[in-house]
Amino acid sequence: MLEIKNLHARIEEDKKEILKGINLTIPTGEVHAIMGPNGSGKSTLAYILAGRDDYEVTEGDILWNGESILEMNPEERAIAGVFLAFQYPMEIPGVAGLTFLRTAVNAVRKKRGKEEFTTPEFLKVVKGRAASLKINMEMLKRPVNVGFSGGEKKRSEILQMAMLEPTLCVLDETDSGLDIDALRIVADGVNALRGPDRAMCVITHYQRLLEYIVPDKVHVLAHGKIQKTGGKELAHELEKSGYAEFEAA
Amino acid sequence: MTVAKIKTKVEQELADQFAHVSGKLPGDASVKGARQAAIDTFDAQGLPHRHIEEWKYTDLRAIVKEALPLNVGDASAITIADVIVALGPLQTIDAQRVVLVNGAYRKELSSTEAQSGVTITPLSEALARGPVTAKGFGAGEAAPADDAVLALNAAYMTDGAVVEVATGTEVERPIIIAHVRAGGEAGFTAARHVLRVGANATVTVVEAFVSLPGAAVAGQMNTASEVDVGDGAHVDHIKVAVDTGAVTHLASWIGRLGKDSAYHGYHHTQGVGLARNQMFVTFDGEGAEVDLSGSYLGRGKEHVDNTLVVDHAVPHGTSRELFKCVLDDNARGIFQGKVIVQQIAQKTDGKQMAQALMLSPDTEFDSKPELEIYADDVLCGHGSTVAELDEGLMFYCRARGIPEDQARSLLVQSFIGEAIEVVEHEQVRGAITAYAEQWLEERAARSS
Ligand SMILES: Nc1ncnc2c1ncn2[C@@H]1O[C@H](COP(=O)(O)OP(=O)(O)OP(=O)(O)O)[C@@H](O)[C@H]1O
Numbered sequence: 034m035l036e037i038k039n040l041h042a043r044i045e046e047d048k049k050e051i052l053k054g055i056n057l058t059i060p061t062g063e064v065h066a067i068m069g070p071n072g073s074g075k076s077t078l079a080y081i082l083a084g085r086d087d088y089e090v091t092e093g094d095i096l097w098n099g100e101s102i103l104e105m106n107p108e109e110r111a112i113a114g115v116f117l118a119f120q121y122p123m124e125i126p127g128v129a130g131l132t133f134l135r136t137a138v139n140a141v142r143k144k145r146g147k148e149e150f151t152t153p154e155f156l157k158v159v160k161g162r163a164a165s166l167k168i169n170m171e172m173l174k175r176p177v178n179v180g181f182s183g184g185e186k187k188r189s190e191i192l193q194m195a196m197l198e199p200t201l202c203v204l205d206e207t208d209s210g211l212d213i214d215a216l217r218i219v220a221d222g223v224n225a226l227r228g229p230d231r232a233m234c235v236i237t238h239y240q241r242l243l244e245y246i247v248p249d250k251v252h253v254l255a256h257g258k259i260q261k262t263g264g265k266e267l268a269h270e271l272e273k274s275g276y277a278e279f280e281a282a
Numbered sequence: 283m284t285v286a287k288i289k290t291k292v293e294q295e296l297a298d299q300f301a302h303v304s305g306k307l308p309g310d311a312s313v314k315g316a317r318q319a320a321i322d323t324f325d326a327q328g329l330p331h332r333h334i335e336e337w338k339y340t341d342l343r344a345i346v347k348e349a350l351p352l353n354v355g356d357a358s359a360i361t362i363a364d365v366i367v368a369l370g371p372l373q374t375i376d377a378q379r380v381v382l383v384n385g386a387y388r389k390e391l392s393s394t395e396a397q398s399g400v401t402i403t404p405l406s407e408a409l410a411r412g413p414v415t416a417k418g419f420g421a422g423e424a425a426p427a428d429d430a431v432l433a434l435n436a437a438y439m440t441d442g443a444v445v446e447v448a449t450g451t452e453v454e455r456p457i458i459i460a461h462v463r464a465g466g467e468a469g470f471t472a473a474r475h476v477l478r479v480g481a482n483a484t485v486t487v488v489e490a491f492v493s494l495p496g497a498a499v500a501g502q503m504n505t506a507s508e509v510d511v512g513d514g515a516h517v518d519h520i521k522v523a524v525d526t527g528a529v530t531h532l533a534s535w536i537g538r539l540g541k542d543s544a545y546h547g548y549h550h551t552q553g554v555g556l557a558r559n560q561m562f563v564t565f566d567g568e569g570a571e572v573d574l575s576g577s578y579l580g581r582g583k584e585h586v587d588n589t590l591v592v593d594h595a596v597p598h599g600t601s602r603e604l605f606k607c608v609l610d611d612n613a614r615g616i617f618q619g620k621v622i623v624q625q626i627a628q629k630t631d632g633k634q635m636a637q638a639l640m641l642s643p644d645t646e647f648d649s650k651p652e653l654e655i656y657a658d659d660v661l662c663g664h665g666s667t668v669a670e671l672d673e674g675l676m677f678y679c680r681a682r683g684i685p686e687d688q689a690r691s692l693l694v695q696s697f698i699g700e701a702i703e704v705v706e707h708e709q710v711r712g713a714i715t716a717y718a719e720q721w722l723e724e725r726a727a728r729s730s
């Protein structure tokens with residue numbers, strides 16, 4: 034279970050406060066969606082969950098399965114099961130996708146007390162998972178995300194997620210930039226990972242994604258706080274009414 | 283401006299030593315005359331120092347404190363197995379091998395194969411018949427006639443490989459010229475190679491500079507390679523200098539390109555105390571293409587200087603340079619790139635880039651890209667960047683569970699890999715990558 038308690042956070046550099054008391058609980062087995070206007074702090078929250086140090090938590094706590102993760106560095110969180118699919122996946126020239134994936138997967142497996150994959154084992158698993166996301170192996174021989182289209186980048190994020198077998202999946206606008214077919218492929222990939230041991234937090238601007246990945250709850254984040262929580266029908270309402278009702282008080 | 287000629291101790295020693303050893307150096311009377319002329323040129327110049335523009339950042343007069351004894355006719359007891367070990371990752375390349383130990387060509391350790399159209403001769407043998415140069419050299423040779431380092435080489439050269447590839451010959455396996463430094467006595471090695479590549483021929487030559495376990499920590503190396511690329515020929519010329527220690531490594535390349543030829547030169551340097559790689563390339567026929575690139579990794583107090591002069595003396599030439607430098611501890615990296623476009627050299631396309639990645643705040647990178655353009659219809663550009671590791675990328679890697687150290691190594695590989703990618707031969711590229719990985723592993727081991 035993910036428990037975010039009265040989380041206040043600011044940008045390290047200019048001390049601007051972005052999150053102003055977030056309270057949010059996602060039980061394992063559930064998928065929650067977070068929606069909200071541009072600049073409301075959704076990505077900030079996602080980054081803070083993953084441990085990016087451009088942000089400073091000034092108050093509150095984040096518990097994952099009962100333990101605070103705030104003191105953990107990003108790799109420790111990854112090992113503990115946290116995965117963030119980036120809104121803007123990064124390019125790493127000169128490092129082949131497969132090399133990157135294997136380095137990550139084996140680092141995590143080792144720390145989780147599992148056997149590291151041998152090269153043939155690794156390739157077999159990647160091939161299977163890549164195929165279901167319609168990613169061909171040639172693409173993975175290229176440097177990480179370099180020259181990928183927007184949609185290809187998002188699919189490669191989901192492949193990384195599938196390979197790292199996280200228990201807390203945070204997806205930051207994974208749907209933006211995807212065409213209709215790609216959206217379905219990605220949604221299928223995400224749904225395949227749904228299960229009683231996983232909690233998912235899906236950040237999106239569009240109700241359409243939530244037709245494929247049906248959430249248990251929808252939260253509205255605006256002005257650094259969760260302003261409203263509802264069922265999946267809340268996404269429909271927002272689609273119609275927008276965020277006017279959450280204008281700064 | 284005349285600089286008062288006061289010889290430093292080393293300069294005096296170098297002159298004295300020449301007087302002692304010149305009788306033992308290979309060559310007929312005209313070679314001996316050329317050697318004397320060269321030492322006179324050196325005498326007039328002295329060691330390059332910071333008041334000479336090209337040597338501004340690498341002041342040999344201040345750095346080189348003594349003249350080590352010249353290695354002549356070395357006969358150290360070394361086996362092929364020793365050579366293979368010394369070659370490290372380069373041993374995996376399926377190649378022919380020329381082995382020089384402390385500057386002496388060792389046929390019994392070499393394994394060159396008979397292919398019609400290819401001859402490889404020890405320079406010492408060739409000099410006995412007269413002077414050896416790659417000269418089809420025409421006008422506008424980019425190498426300065428009075429370069430003191432080249433002059434020292436011409437005076438002292440003891441041996442090397444003369445590689446001749448006949449017209450139209452495709453040399454299948456790369457030729458590795460392995461310089462092995464061996465023995466507990468620190469010495470001075472002067473070697474020269476001459477590559478003459480006929481029209482439409484293809485060859486890959488790798489110069490490797492390695493040392494055997496137990497080799498003296500210090501050493502001085504002055505090598506020169508002359509390369510004549512015939513019309514339509516394609517030459518890949520790679521140098522891997524991983525001769526670790528307090529070694530002073532001076533390497534000069536002089537290239538001439540015929541019409542529609544391609545010359546791809548690459549320098550990888552790591553672990554060398556002081557390295558100066560200087561490259562002088564002249565376009566002598568239209569439509570030729572040059573790529574001079576390199577990677578260098580410096581740590582401790584190492585000093586690595588890559589300096590090149592590309593002379594577009596004819597129209598329709600293309601030149602590309604990409605140098606990437608990773609600096610740690612107190613290391614210093616230097617890049618000087620001068621691209622000259624002569625007035626008649628219209629439609630020249632020249633681009634160069636030098637990039638440094640600093641892993642410690644105490645490093646220094648000096649970059650001086652220069653364009654000297656006298657023609658008006660050209661496409662030329664240059665750039666230079668200095669950066670630290672990208673924090674955002676570090677976070678991306680770590681968020682995938684990759685530990686900080688490993689993430690850093692991965693990103694350094696990413697940085698340097700963009701240069702190494704230029705090397706066309708897959709096994710050579712793999713070996714250079716493996717060397718860079720070794721460097722990074724050593725770095726991680728030191729910091730943990
Ligand atoms: N590292 C940073 N430095 C400076 N400002 C930042 C930084 N990160 C976030 N911000 C600012 O914090 C606010 C929240 O940004 P955030 O990216 O979290 O919004 P978002 O809800 O994800 O928006 P969008 O829907 O457009 O993706 C914005 O005003 C943004 O400019």
Ligand SMILES: [Mg+2]
Binds near residue numbers: 075077205
């Ligand atoms: Mg965002």
